[in-house]
Amino acid sequence: MRYLLAALAVTLGSAFTLATPAHADTAPGTAIGADGFSVLVGAADAPVQLEIFCEPQCPVCAHFEDASGDALSQRLAAGDLAVTYRWLTFLDGKRNNDTSARIANTLLLAADPGTPAPSYQGFVTEMYRAQNGSADAPSATQLATMAAHNGVSGMAIARIAIDLPAADTALMNSTNMTRLKQVNPDNPGTPTVYNLNTNDVIDAQESGWLDSLFVS
Numbered sequence: 719m720r721y722l723l724a725a726l727a728v729t730l731g732s733a734f735t736l737a738t739p740a741h742a743d744t745a746p747g748t749a750i751g752a753d754g755f756s757v758l759v760g761a762a763d764a765p766v767q768l769e770i771f772c773e774p775q776c777p778v779c780a781h782f783e784d785a786s787g788d789a790l791s792q793r794l795a796a797g798d799l800a801v802t803y804r805w806l807t808f809l810d811g812k813r814n815n816d817t818s819a820r821i822a823n824t825l826l827l828a829a830d831p832g833t834p835a836p837s838y839q840g841f842v843t844e845m846y847r848a849q850n851g852s853a854d855a856p857s858a859t860q861l862a863t864m865a866a867h868n869g870v871s872g873m874a875i876a877r878i879a880i881d882l883p884a885a886d887t888a889l890m891n892s893t894n895m896t897r898l899k900q901v902n903p904d905n906p907g908t909p910t911v912y913n914l915n916t917n918d919v920i921d922a923q924e925s926g927w928l929d930s931l932f933v934s
Contacts, residue, residue, distance in 0.1 A: 745795050745834040750826065751802060755890040757826065760800030760835040766793070766931050767914040769802045771898045772842075774821035775809040780846040782909045782922055787843030789928050794835040798932065801835075803842070804894040806908060807887055817855040819887040821845065824861045826884035832871030840868035 746761035772779040793799035805825055807818035828841055844864045848856060856864075862879040870878075877884070901912045902919050911922040913931070920927060 745836055746797055746800075747831045748829045748833045748835055748838045749831065750829050753893060754885055755804070755826075755893045757803040757805075757829040757838070758800070759803060759829075759838050760794045761797050762800065764798055764800035765915075766799045767802075768799070768920075769804065769901065769912040769914055771804045771806060771894065771902075771908050771910040771912070773806045773809050773908045774818045774825075774845070775813065775849075776908045778907075779909045780849065783843050783846040786922065786928060787839060787846075791836040791839040791843070793928065793932075794839055801839070802914070804897060805890065806894050806898070807891040808895070815855065819891075820855060820881070821861070822887055822890065823881070823884050824858075824865075824878050826890075827877040827882060828865055828870050828874050830871040830874040833874055834869060837869035841865050841870055844868060 746764075748760075749758045750756070751758050772783070790799065790801065794801065803825070805818075805822035807822050810816055810818045825842065825845075828838055841864055844867065845856070845861070848860070848864060858879055858881040862875050865875050865878050895906070898908075898910060899906045901917075902910045905919075909922065911920040911927075912918070913920050920931075922928075924930075
């Protein structure tokens with residue numbers, strides 16, 4: 719399978735414009751978390767460590783990523799921030815579709831040692847901006863194009879383009895929801911931004927919330 723994906727990655731290189739992101743040689747990478755249902759974005763020894771819970775169809779998450787995504791990318795590129803993303807899919811049941819499961823699966827596929835942390839964050843931000851309230855789910859090709867535009871690794875793009883299953887998304891949702899209720903029992907909604915350094919929930923709706931974490 720790996721050899722087939724490698725061949726596909728080469729083939730897709732001519733089909734998609736693969737971006738070379740800034741700081742690609744120095745920025746920390748991305749990886750799947752030990753539980754198989756989270757994505758570790760950034761350096762393990764970054765001074766600020768966040769855990770972010772989002773749902774791909776959540777309009778408030780879209781607003782959060784639109785407002786904060788670029789600043790998160792800059793901090794990730796600098797190596798002074800790490801984010802553990804936990805994706806949920808509970809809106810699929812309410813909207814009678816599988817859009818969140820498909821996108822969450824794609825966001826797991828994008829996690830790869832060859833995907834720089836700011837590229838992953840850029841992909842997340844563009845994914846939310848591209849939806850813009852649309853009822854139509856993005857296709858695998860559209861998601862692969864977004865991934866390529868942001869500098870996600872060729873191997874990851876190959877997986878995304880064929881919509882390769884990355885995890886049991888129902889189990890991922892229940893696992894990540896259990897964790898969300900642990901860290902934010904009073905309001906277990908999305909987006910939730912949890913400070914792993916101080917073990918408290920951050921009000922990410924406040925202007926300048928991210929910069930405030932770096933004030934000594």
